[in-house]
Amino acid sequence: xxxxxxxxxxxxxxxxxxxxxxxxxxxxxxxxxxxxxxxxxxxxxxxxxxxxxxxxxxxxxxxxxxxxxxxxxxxxxxxxxxxxxxxxxxxxxxxxxxxxxxxxxxxxxxxxxxxxxxxxxxxxxxxxxxxxxxxxxxxxxxxxxxxxxxxxxxxxxxxxxxxxxxxxxxxxxxxxxxxxxxxxxxxxxxxxxxxxxxxxxxxxxxxxxxxxxxxxxxxxxxxxxxxxxxxxxxxxxxxxxxxxxxxxxxxxxxxxxxxxxxxxxxxxxxxxxxxxxxxxxxxxxxxxxxxxxxxxxxxxxxxxxxxxxxxxxxxxxxxxxxxxxxxxxxxxxxxxxxxxxxxxxxxxxxxxxxxxxxxxxxxxxxxxxxxxxxxxxxxxxxxxxxxxxxxxxxxxxxxxxxxxxxxxxxxxxxxxxxxxxxxxxxxxxxxxxxxxxxxxxxxxxxxxxxxxxxxxxxxxxxxxxxxxxxxxxxxxxxxxxxxxxxxxxxxxxxxxxxxxx
Numbered sequence: 010x011x012x013x014x015x016x017x018x019x020x021x022x023x024x025x026x027x028x029x030x031x032x033x034x035x036x037x038x039x040x041x042x043x044x045x046x047x048x049x050x051x052x053x054x055x056x057x058x059x060x061x062x063x064x065x066x067x068x069x070x071x072x073x074x075x076x077x078x079x080x081x082x083x084x085x086x087x088x089x090x091x092x093x094x095x096x097x098x099x100x101x102x103x104x105x106x107x108x109x110x111x112x113x114x115x116x117x118x119x120x121x122x123x124x125x126x127x128x129x130x131x132x133x134x135x136x137x138x139x140x141x142x143x144x145x146x147x148x149x150x151x152x153x154x155x156x157x158x159x160x161x162x163x164x165x166x167x168x169x170x171x172x173x174x175x176x177x178x179x180x181x182x183x184x185x186x187x188x189x190x191x192x193x194x195x196x197x198x199x200x201x202x203x204x205x206x207x208x209x210x211x212x213x214x215x216x217x218x219x220x221x222x223x224x225x226x227x228x229x230x231x232x233x234x235x236x237x238x239x240x241x242x243x244x245x246x247x248x249x250x251x252x253x254x255x256x257x258x259x260x261x262x263x264x265x266x267x268x269x270x271x272x273x274x275x276x277x278x279x280x281x282x283x284x285x286x287x288x289x290x291x292x293x294x295x296x297x298x299x300x301x302x303x304x305x306x307x308x309x310x311x312x313x314x315x316x317x318x319x320x321x322x323x324x325x326x327x328x329x330x331x332x333x334x335x336x337x338x339x340x341x342x343x344x345x346x347x348x349x350x351x352x353x354x355x356x357x358x359x360x361x362x363x364x365x366x367x368x369x370x371x372x373x374x375x376x377x378x379x380x381x382x383x384x385x386x387x388x389x390x391x392x393x394x395x396x397x398x399x400x401x402x403x404x405x406x407x408x409x410x411x412x413x414x415x416x417x418x419x420x421x422x423x424x425x426x427x428x429x430x431x432x433x434x435x436x437x438x439x440x441x442x443x444x445x446x447x448x449x450x451x452x453x454x455x456x457x458x459x460x461x462x463x464x465x466x467x468x469x470x471x472x473x474x475x476x477x478x479x480x481x482x483x484x485x486x487x488x489x490x491x492x493x494x495x496x497x498x499x500x501x502x503x504x505x506x507x508x509x510x
Contacts, residue, residue: 435451
């Protein structure tokens with residue numbers, strides 16, 4: 010980590026080293042590191058005037074744009090704990106986060122696509138003011154959730170929200186050390202330097218955008234092109250106009266680049282996180298001679314592994330096997346918690362090292378259950394291949410990974426169960442070439458012969474303000490769900506039913 014203890018140290022050093030270097034490209038406007046620093050200082054002055062102090066939580070709900078960058082940098086300059094809020098969170102998710110985490114300030118942007126979760130609402134215990142198209146909420150009473158620490162590198166810097174099985178997102182607390190360690194290792198693994206330019210189609214509310222977009226770029230002294238709303242046509246124009254050398258995104262975007270974009274410009278590598286790369290992507294990458302590397306981790310360990318460049322090329326673009334990031338250790342354990350060292354034996358993946366998160370905010374029980382001493386229990390299965398590299402086999406959880414986003418099957422089931430005609434439901438991920446998985450719902454109705462369709466279900470979910478990301482994309486009506494003697498749904502039978510069809 011060099012001499013950096015905090016994200017602020019890294020930012021201040023970067024501005025001093027390369028003030029005139031291009032940092033951000035947004036809608037054909039160019040901003041240097043010094044220009045962003047000057048503008049972010051004005052934003053920081055506003056936040057400080059409103060009472061924000063080091064260690065306060067600030068929630069930022071933005072579409073991806075230049076103002077988002079300014080508020081992120083301003084928060085870093087003030088030493089605030091940033092809680093980026095997904096603009097696609099529904100009102101229930103947002104309210105849950107506000108009630109539990111009690112951020113001192115929330116900045117929300119008017120969404121051009123009509124997904125204004127809290128923009129027009131008044132929040133209890135908050136006063137609000139408008140600044141341009143932003144609405145700032147300031148809490149009446151300051152709540153301190155973190156104790157002061159003399160060790161700045163271990164101080165919380167970021168809270169990333171990850172899917173919860175109950176519908177309440179978990180707050181993953183990451184320290185300055187967690188984030189800086191991650192991105193020094195990331196840049197080393199993929200040889201990212203000041204000559205690089207990354208096109209960033211992802212938001213800054215998860216690790217791909219915040220870590221591998223913003224912080225990686227700052228550390229390397231490279232440049233970043235940001236897109237407010239991702240679409241293939243805009244990305245085509247960006248690749249034509251700018252010397253973009255890499256894209257780090259979810260498999261959906263990687264699919265679009267390889268299959269839909271003819272002129273790849275100066276792209277030299279693609280990096281994909283969020284889900285294991287499918288064979289069709291790898292084959293297309295081989296044909297187009299554009300390597301696409303697997304970068305695997307979780308919000309709690311961002312990232313802990315990657316596919317080495319030479320190994321990927323030597324495998325003829327077929328491998329998704331990974332090795333630990335710099336400073337990380339990985340172990341495989343069997344069901345008796347004995348370590349597995351032989352090839353081709355599946356086990357539970359655990360990791361240790363400086364990237365491992367600090368805690369789940371206000372959930373000490375969940376935090377304690379997720380660690381074994383210094384080891385983080387990932388909930389993923391894997392095995393070593395014959396070359397000694399780790400192959401990720403899947404998740405030991407009830408998650409659907411759609412376009413790189415984790416969606417809790419239990420949350421979708423709960424939303425569908427609120428429909429008055431539904432008696433039972435089982436939700437699982439169905440294979441999809443582009444998105445990886447789509448949401449499938451197997452439904453038993455209270456009255457079997459009643460008139461019911463996917464359209465009617467979606468109308469119900471829409472009327473009840475359930476975000477579209479939680480709507481099922483395929484609906485199967487069954488007389489009954491296959492179950493064990495203990496009443497657990499046999500989802501493997503449902504998967505076989507889909508395969509048969």
